[in-house]
Amino acid sequence: MIIGNLPFLTVGILFLIGLLAILREKNMIKIAIGITIIESAVNMFLIVLGYRLGGDIPVHFLKGEVDAMVLPTPQALTLTAIVIALATSALMLSVIMLLFKHYGTLNVDEIRRLRG
Amino acid sequence: MNWQAHLPALLLAVPLLGAFATPLFSLGGKTLRNAWFIVVSTFVFLIALALWHEVSVSGILVYVMGGENFALTLPSGMKYPVRIILEIDALSAFMVLAGSITSMAGAWFTLSYMDRFTGISRFISLYFLLTVGMLGMMVTGDLFNFFVFIEIASVASYGLVAFWRDKPQAVEASFKYMLLSQVAAMLVLLAVGFLYGKYNVLNMGALGSVMQMGLVEKFALAMLFSALALKCGAFPMYLWIPDAYAEAPASVSCLLVTVSQASLYGIFRVAFSVYGLSMTNSVVAWAMIVLGLLSMLIAVSMAVVQHEVKRLMSYHAISQTGYMLLGVGIGLLVLADPQALAEYGFTAIKGGVFHIFNHAMYKGLLFLTAGTLFYMTGTRDLNKMGGLIRKSPITATMFLIAAAAIAGLPPMNGYASKLLIYQSSFAIHPFITVVALVTSVLTLASFVKVFQTAFLGPEHKALVNAKKVPATMIIGMGMLTVAILLLTFFPTWALSNLVEPAAKALVDQAGYIAAIMGGAF
Numbered sequence: 001m002i003i004g005n006l007p008f009l010t011v012g013i014l015f016l017i018g019l020l021a022i023l024r025e026k027n028m029i030k031i032a033i034g035i036t037i038i039e040s041a042v043n044m045f046l047i048v049l050g051y052r053l054g055g056d057i058p059v060h061f062l063k064g065e066v067d068a069m070v071l072p073t074p075q076a077l078t079l080t081a082i083v084i085a086l087a088t089s090a091l092m093l094s095v096i097m098l099l100f101k102h103y104g105t106l107n108v109d110e111i112r113r114l115r116g
Numbered sequence: 117m118n119w120q121a122h123l124p125a126l127l128l129a130v131p132l133l134g135a136f137a138t139p140l141f142s143l144g145g146k147t148l149r150n151a152w153f154i155v156v157s158t159f160v161f162l163i164a165l166a167l168w169h170e171v172s173v174s175g176i177l178v179y180v181m182g183g184e185n186f187a188l189t190l191p192s193g194m195k196y197p198v199r200i201i202l203e204i205d206a207l208s209a210f211m212v213l214a215g216s217i218t219s220m221a222g223a224w225f226t227l228s229y230m231d232r233f234t235g236i237s238r239f240i241s242l243y244f245l246l247t248v249g250m251l252g253m254m255v256t257g258d259l260f261n262f263f264v265f266i267e268i269a270s271v272a273s274y275g276l277v278a279f280w281r282d283k284p285q286a287v288e289a290s291f292k293y294m295l296l297s298q299v300a301a302m303l304v305l306l307a308v309g310f311l312y313g314k315y316n317v318l319n320m321g322a323l324g325s326v327m328q329m330g331l332v333e334k335f336a337l338a339m340l341f342s343a344l345a346l347k348c349g350a351f352p353m354y355l356w357i358p359d360a361y362a363e364a365p366a367s368v369s370c371l372l373v374t375v376s377q378a379s380l381y382g383i384f385r386v387a388f389s390v391y392g393l394s395m396t397n398s399v400v401a402w403a404m405i406v407l408g409l410l411s412m413l414i415a416v417s418m419a420v421v422q423h424e425v426k427r428l429m430s431y432h433a434i435s436q437t438g439y440m441l442l443g444v445g446i447g448l449l450v451l452a453d454p455q456a457l458a459e460y461g462f463t464a465i466k467g468g469v470f471h472i473f474n475h476a477m478y479k480g481l482l483f484l485t486a487g488t489l490f491y492m493t494g495t496r497d498l499n500k501m502g503g504l505i506r507k508s509p510i511t512a513t514m515f516l517i518a519a520a521a522i523a524g525l526p527p528m529n530g531y532a533s534k535l536l537i538y539q540s541s542f543a544i545h546p547f548i549t550v551v552a553l554v555t556s557v558l559t560l561a562s563f564v565k566v567f568q569t570a571f572l573g574p575e576h577k578a579l580v581n582a583k584k585v586p587a588t589m590i591i592g593m594g595m596l597t598v599a600i601l602l603l604t605f606f607p608t609w610a611l612s613n614l615v616e617p618a619a620k621a622l623v624d625q626a627g628y629i630a631a632i633m634g635g636a637f
Contacts, residue, residue, distance in 0.1 A: 015306075022295065035298050042305050049313045074312065077260055081305060084267045088298055091274055095291050102284035113285050 007048040014041035028096045028106045032089065039085040043078045050074030121186055123167045124179040124202040127212065128252055131160050135244035142237035150227050153240050157216075157223040160247065164209075164216035171209040172617060176631040178203050178257070189632050197319045197632055203257030205628060206617035210469070211254040211381050213614075214476040215374045217599055219247045222367035225484050225592030229367060229491055239279060239365075246272035246371055253378040257632065259308045259390075260318045262382060266304060266347070269375050270297045276368045277360045289359035296346060296356050303343035307336040320390050321632030324625060327394045340386050341400060347379035350441060351410040354434045361430035362496070366487020367592070369426065370480040373433055377472050380437065384444055384622060392625035393452055404445030409548065412438030412555040420562045423498045425486045425570070428562060429479070432522060435555055436475045442552065443468025443537045444622075446544055451623065460540040465622060467536030470615040474529045474603060478521040481596040485515040488589055489570060492582040498566060503575035508585045512571045514597045519567060521600050523560035529603035532611070 014037055021034025050071035058072035096106070103111050134156035142149040171177055179202040180186055189197045204212070226243070230236055249269025256262050274297075278290035308318065314332050317323055327333065346353040357376075361369045387400055412435045419431030447465035450456035488511050490496050492504065505512040521530040534556060541548040603610050621627070 019299075022299065028291070031295065035295070038299065038302050042302050042309070045306065046309050046312075049309055073318075074309075077308075077312075080260075080264060084264070084271075087271055088267070088274075088294070091271060092291075092294055092298075095274070095278060095287055095294065098278070098281055098287045099284070099291060102287060111288055113288060 004053075007044070007051075011041050011045045011048065014038075014044065026107050026109055028099065028108055028111075029093075031108070032092050032096060035092065036085065036089055039081070039089075043081055043085070046074040046078045046081070120166065120170045121177075121179070123163060123170060124177055124204055124255055125181070125186075127160070127163050127167060127255060128202075128248055130156060130163060131244045131248045131251065134160075135241045135248065138240045138244065139237050142240075149237060149240070153223055153227070156244065157220045157247075160251075161216040161220045164212045164251075167204060168209040168213045171204055171206055172613065176203065176205045176621075176627065178631055190634060196317045196322050200261050201257045201319060201321075201632065202255045203321065203628070203631060204255050205631070206621035207381070207384075207469070207619075208254050208621075210473065210614060210618035211378065212251055214473045215247070215250050215254060215378070217595065218370055218374045218476050218480040219243075219250075221480060221484065221592045221595040222370045223592070224595065225370070225487065225589050226365075226367040227588040227592075228586035229487055229589055230365060233280075235279075239276070242272045242275045242279075243368070243371070245269075246276060246368075246375065250371070250375045250378045254381055257320050258318050259311065259320055259323070260305075262320075263301065263304050263308055266301055266379070266382075269378070270294075270301060273360070273364075273368070273372060273375065277364045279365055279368070280363075283363070285359075286363040289356075289363040293356045293360045296353065300343035300346045303339045307339040307343070310336040310339075319632055320385065321629045324390050324392060324394075325629045325633050327391060329391075329394050329396050333391075333394075337386070337391060337395075337400065341383060341403065344379045344383045344386070345407060348376045348383065349411075349434050349437055350407045351414060351434075351438070352407075354411065354415065357434055358427045358430040361433065361483070362424065362426040366426075366483050366490065369430075369483040369487075373479045373483065374476045376433070376437070377440075377476060380440060380472070383441075387448055388451070388622050389625055389628045398449050401445050401449035401451075404441045404448060405544075405548070408438040408441030408443075408445055409551050410438070411435060411441065413551055416555045416558045416562070420558055420565075422562075425489060425496050425498055425566060426483065427496075428498075428566065429482050429486055432482075432559060432562070433475075433479055435559065436471070436479065436522065438555070439534065439537055439552065440468045440471050440475070442541065442548065443471060443533075446537075446540055447619075447623070449544070456543075457623070460543040462619060462623065463536050464540035465619045466611065466615050467533050467540060469619050469622065470533035470536065470611065471530075473614065474521065474533050474600075477596050477599045477603070478518040478530060481514060481518040481593060481600065482522065484589070484593045484596065485511055485518065488585055488593070491589070492585065493579055498569045500578065501570040501576060502573045502579070503571070504579070504582065505571040506575065507579075507582050510590060511585055511593070512567075514593050515571070516567065517597055517600055519563035521604070523563055524556045525560070527604060527607075529600055529607065529610075532603075532607045 018034045018038035055068040055070040056066045058069045141152040181200040252265030280286045349357040415431045415434035422428035443464045447461045450461035521528040524530045524534040
């Protein structure tokens with residue numbers, strides 16, 4: 001039981017680490033890393049959901065002797081989510097680059113021109 | 117199979133083609149590119165109109181992506197749908213109509229507003245992608261697909277908010293929005309994973325048919341609700357809205373209003389069609405009512421003190437979202453009680469839903485007039501404006517129409533929808549009505565201030581050579597003005613043909629499920 005739930009525990013811990021990084025860190029690059037950690041946690045959650053113990057690849061004519069297959073849908077979802085995460089990470093890093101050019105710092109506390 | 121059956125797919129395919137073909141057309145020069153921009157957005161509007169007509173004639177439309185038969189949701193004896201299905205009921209069609217009108221008006225406005233800047237072909241591509249994301253959120257019947265469209269809309273809007281990337285504030289607003297929005301999107305994906313792990317389906321209708329409230333479902337609902345409330349800018353998580361709306365170019369702010377309402381539509385869809393009657397207590401309904409009240413009151417009191425015209429309007433956007441949450445929340449509260457639903461709950465839902473359309477029109481128009489003021493004067497600070505009614509009486513008139521509508525002055529369309537909410541919220545508690553009325557009064561006060569400082573009074577010295585307003589900007593604003601006036605002069609027609617079918621579709625969970633699952637449910 002405990003061993004079976006370990007992956008979910010890992011997902012939870014990863015998610016919290018990412019959230020903590022977003023809330024606590026001052027460096028924008030570290031915040032971006034926090035977001036990618038959250039994205040990885042969610043992707044891992046989807047993959048773990050679809051895993052069946054002893055299951056083989058979900059392709060009918062490529063699987064071996066075993067009868068159980070892992071669920072293909074979460075893998076398809078994860079692929080889509082990874083592509084989206086890649087796009088947003090790239091965009092986020094380029095926005096951070098622009099911010100660094102404008103303000104000359106990566107500290108979020110010093111980037112406060114918008115108020116009220 | 118007639119051609120109308122393909123309207124749902126066309127609605128998404130046409131703006132997608134528009135987005136990716138824009139760089140090609142911009143090789144042919146400015147005129148060709150602008151013509152392409154206008155033609156595609158007009159075409160999207162026509163498709164939305166045809167779709168709305170088709171839905172109001174023949175009921176819920178489904179479209180199976182990649183299936184051998186586009187109308188067959190359960191192929192070869194399957195128990196649950198496996199493909200991505202677009203499902204358009206009257207509420208989706210209603211939202212799509214509002215979204216396509218603002219998108220078209222923004223497109224006309226963009227032509228001369230953005231004319232002095234470079235990189236417009238990229239702007240147009242992103243604008244179309246934002247339109248696709250918004251329309252996709254409104255028509256999809258699949259939870260994961262909903263997440264994908266949220267991300268399409270989000271990524272496009274990050275780019276558009278930071279479009280003037282030489283302005284530090286714009287990049288900063290984009291970064292702020294990105295942080296919050298990415299966390300929200302991941303919460304949506306996590307909730308989708310929870311529901312998929314429990315039920316092995318992703319389709320909203322199929323989920324609705326097997327939903328039984330338990331711990332996992334409550335977790336998923338909490339995550340979906342908080343994430344989508346953040347995306348639509350309800351009370352505790354609204355801080356990104358004033359920054360993003362104010363720093364984006366005006367036509368983008370006009371479209372972003374409707375994009376936020378697509379998230380609001382997501383809340384309603386999840387609460388009514390996926391969970392619906394299986395919700396055993398009224399926590400979500402009360403959360404919607406309380407968040408609605410708080411957003412209304414707090415945002416409007418912050419708006420009153422603003423002197424930057426677009427920030428002021430953004431705070432009003434938050435407070436108007438509160439009205440929609442309040443109206444539909446009251447309906448959700450009494451969903452299980454047929455008598456109360458008939459007496460006042462349905463009226464509240466009608467008010468909330470009607471307010472979505474009204475808000476899309478008048479808030480879009482207000483943002484466009486704010487953009488016009490910026491175009492004429494080069495500033496967004498109200499203290500540096502004055503006497504602009506002499507420079508552009510037509511802008512002043514349109515601003516006055518929109519301001520009267522948002523303040524809920526009779527006989528404007530904003531009055532019609534607010535009246536429905538006042539009437540029905542009174543049945544829950546008079547205090548709610550008082551808060552709604554106070555918000556309305558404060559809204560009126562703040563727009564009187566804007567009109568007085570920007571348009572009336574002596575001409576400001578710095579504004580002697582304020583620019584003339586180009587014709588295409590007036591056309592863009594004119595479209596929304598015409599929509600407001602039509603809703604104002606024919607409220608009965610709008611209520612019985614536009615709003616009532618949409619509100620009915622929202623309440624009718626069995627009908628939404630039956631369109632996917634067939635008669636088996």
